[in-house]
Amino acid sequence: MAHSIDITQIDHGTPLLRQATKDEIEEGKKVDTNKSANQIFEEKVKGMDNSSVKSITIFKVNVGLRESNPDAYTPKIISIGPYHNKNPQLGSMKKYKLLYLQRFLKRKTEIDVESCISKLEKNKDEALKCYDVNIDSDIVVEFSQMMLLDGCFIVEFIRECCGWKPTEEDEIINREWMMLQVCRDMLLLENQLPYFVLTMLHEMTKYPKEPNLIKMVKSTFPDLFPNKNPEIIDGTAPQQPDHLLDVLHMLSRPSKMKNTSKTTNGSTRKECCNISFLGKILQIIRSKEMPDEISGWECCQIPSATELYEAGVSFQKLGALGKDSMDRTTIFDIKFKDGLFEIPCFAVEDTLETFLRNMIAYEQHSSSLHLRYYTDYGWIMSQLIVSHKDVNLLRQNGIMLNEIGHDKQVATIFNKLTQGVITSSNDFYCNEECIKIIQHYENPWNQMMAKLRHNYFQSPWAGASTVAAIVLLLLTVTQTVLSLISALK
Numbered sequence: 001m002a003h004s005i006d007i008t009q010i011d012h013g014t015p016l017l018r019q020a021t022k023d024e025i026e027e028g029k030k031v032d033t034n035k036s037a038n039q040i041f042e043e044k045v046k047g048m049d050n051s052s053v054k055s056i057t058i059f060k061v062n063v064g065l066r067e068s069n070p071d072a073y074t075p076k077i078i079s080i081g082p083y084h085n086k087n088p089q090l091g092s093m094k095k096y097k098l099l100y101l102q103r104f105l106k107r108k109t110e111i112d113v114e115s116c117i118s119k120l121e122k123n124k125d126e127a128l129k130c131y132d133v134n135i136d137s138d139i140v141v142e143f144s145q146m147m148l149l150d151g152c153f154i155v156e157f158i159r160e161c162c163g164w165k166p167t168e169e170d171e172i173i174n175r176e177w178m179m180l181q182v183c184r185d186m187l188l189l190e191n192q193l194p195y196f197v198l199t200m201l202h203e204m205t206k207y208p209k210e211p212n213l214i215k216m217v218k219s220t221f222p223d224l225f226p227n228k229n230p231e232i233i234d235g236t237a238p239q240q241p242d243h244l245l246d247v248l249h250m251l252s253r254p255s256k257m258k259n260t261s262k263t264t265n266g267s268t269r270k271e272c273c274n275i276s277f278l279g280k281i282l283q284i285i286r287s288k289e290m291p292d293e294i295s296g297w298e299c300c301q302i303p304s305a306t307e308l309y310e311a312g313v314s315f316q317k318l319g320a321l322g323k324d325s326m327d328r329t330t331i332f333d334i335k336f337k338d339g340l341f342e343i344p345c346f347a348v349e350d351t352l353e354t355f356l357r358n359m360i361a362y363e364q365h366s367s368s369l370h371l372r373y374y375t376d377y378g379w380i381m382s383q384l385i386v387s388h389k390d391v392n393l394l395r396q397n398g399i400m401l402n403e404i405g406h407d408k409q410v411a412t413i414f415n416k417l418t419q420g421v422i423t424s425s426n427d428f429y430c431n432e433e434c435i436k437i438i439q440h441y442e443n444p445w446n447q448m449m450a451k452l453r454h455n456y457f458q459s460p461w462a463g464a465s466t467v468a469a470i471v472l473l474l475l476t477v478t479q480t481v482l483s484l485i486s487a488l489k
Contacts, residue, residue: 053367054367054368055129055130056129056130056131056132057130057194057242057243057246057366058081058083058130058131058132058189058190058192058193058194058242058243059132059189059190059361059362059365059366060083060132060133060190061073061189061190061361061365062364062365062420064419064420065357065360065361065364065419065420065421066420067419067420068416068419068420069353069357069416072353072354072357072358073188073189073190073354073357073358073361074188074190075087075090075185075188075190075191076181076184076185077090077093077178077181077182077185078090078093078096078097078153078181078182078185078186078191079093079150079185079191080150080153080154080185080186080191080192080193081131081146081150081190081191081192081193082131082135082139082143082146083131083133083190083191084190084191085139085146086139096153096172096173097149097150097152097153098149099172100152100153100156100157100172101113101148101149101152101153101156103156103165103166103169103172104152104155104156104201104205106166107205107207108204108205111204111205113148116148116201116204117144117145117148119200119204120144120147120148120151120197120200121144123196123197123200124143124144124147126194126196127143127147127193127194127196127197128140128143130194130242130243132365147193147197148201150193151193151197151198151201152201154186154193154198154244155198155201155202155205155213156172157173157182157186158213158216158217158220159210159216160172160173161179161216161219161220162211162216162219162220164207164210164211164216180351183220183221183351184351184354184355186244187221187244187245187248187354187355187358188245188354188358189245189358189361189362189365192242192243192244192245193243194242194243195240195241195242195243195244195246195247196240198213198244199213214241214247217244217247217248217251218247218251221248242366245358245359245362246362248359249359249362249363249369249374252330252331253330253332253371253373254330254332254333254373254429301383301438302380302383302384302434302437302438303383303437303441304383304384304385304386304387304390305384305385305390305393305394306386306387306389306390306393307441308341308384308437308441309393311440311441312339312440313339313340313341313437313440313441314339314340314341315341315342315343315393315394315397315399316340316341316342316343316397316399317342317343317344317345317397317398317399318333318335318342318343318344318345319333319344319345320345321345321346321347321401329344330344331344331346331377332344332373332376332377332429332430334380334430334433335433336433336436336437336440337436339440341437343394343399344399345398345399345400345401346399346400346401347400347401347403348400348401348402348403348404348410348413349403349404350403350404352413353413353417356374356377356378356417357417359374360374360375360378360417360418360421363375364421364422371429373429375418375421375423376423376428376429376430377430378414378417378418378421379418379421379423380430380434381414381417382414382415382417382418384414385410385411385414385415386411386415387408387411388406388407388408388410388411390411391407391408391410391411392407395407
């Protein structure tokens with residue numbers, strides 16, 4: 001028997017189940033006023049220990065990260081989870097959530113709203129621990145209903161994007177602009193549900209031949225990363241993801257990185273340099289093989305793309321834009337050798353900054369993530385791209401595709417990308433390449449040859465003129481020497 005939901009009622013704010021009345025809530029407040037300060041404190045810290053902090057995986061973005069671009073962390077069309085649940089500007093999506101919930105319930109005749117909420121209630125406390133603020137009491141009461149409504153929306157939207165909607169039904173969200181906005185909001189750090197909630201809902205209504213959730217997530221967001229981590233290419237993860245953003249984090253690791261994301265002992269590193277850099281504490285690792293003069297500040301200050309070009313560095317793109325199943329290049333596979341700087345190509349479009357910022361914010365807040373390569377990548381690119389000249393240089397070499405407008409806009413994005421970010425890691429993934437860059441840049445011979453090439457060999461005609469001038473000079477010198485020899489005889 002198929003289930004239906006009275007959309008009009010819930011659209012007007014009627015909850016799925018009975019809520020605590022205003023009198024009951026007020027009565028609770030009266031009781032609190034009669035308690036002593038000690039009693040209130042003891043109740044608040046009851047059962048609290050470090051585990052309550054370590055369990056947090058869905059964070060509120062701190063002010064230091066948020067202030068450079070608050071919009072990058074704020075949903076524009078849909079709220080997921082409790083943080084933005086009360087935002088009235090996002091209320092128009094409730095009808096879509098209800099339609100997806102209705103489709104979810106139709107998949108199995110033996111489930112209904114009450115049975116689903118009953119299952120979610122058993123995991124409510126575990127799910128609440130994933131959030132890092134005290135959630136309002138009225139939201140706590142509605143929390144399981146919110147998990148059902150938001151979780152079913154995510155699961156069914158992903159199914160729809162992957163072609164697993166009922167064949168007899170139309171797409172619920174069929175406008176491209178809305179799909180793009182929903183995908184953008186689903187990958188905000190503050191707009192997440194615990195992944196085990198999504199897995200639970202998916203397993204409740206999964207068809208026999210339907211792919212697992214990770215495979216469908218990978219298909220829903222194919223353009224955010226050019227490569228897939230081989231360890232989870234078949235749709236299985238080495239450990240339980242925290243949320244959707246974490247799934248994308250696992251899927252887009254550098255090809256040469258270790259596969260574990262848990263914190264490891266950094267004592268295997270022999271030497272490192274700690275520097276204060278524009279308000280950031282930077283810890284870049286230096287191997288024993290590197291010369292002693294490449295240390296301290298030099299390890300951490302990468303010249304801009306234009307400065308490197310003027311020092312004789314050539315730029316070349318790696319990989320290809322678009323969907324190429326054979327391409328195994330990730331955006332993190334930066335290489336530098338003998339003056340050739342190879343950078344994976346990427347497109348700068350409307351959602352790139354939001355995606356990078358939320359990935360960096362997740363790495364900054366999480367205590368369990370050891371591999372913070374989005375933070376490292378953001379720092380490297382913010383050093384390379386200082387002005388529109390740097391953007392133009394990378395664009396001319398096919399490394400960057402500018403889809404948002406003027407090159408100055410792109411430069412501004414990368415200038416602010418790592419404001420408020422702390423880069424301090426014993427596994428800075430590109431440290432050896434950075435040191436090679438500094439070594440090349442500080443070599444006087446490389447700078448002299450680059451100036452000669454740029455000033456006198458920029459074009460075939462200029463090169464021919466320079467060669468002709470050198471030949472003429474040599475002939476003149478030869479003639480002068482021969483004349484002197486002849487006169488001496």
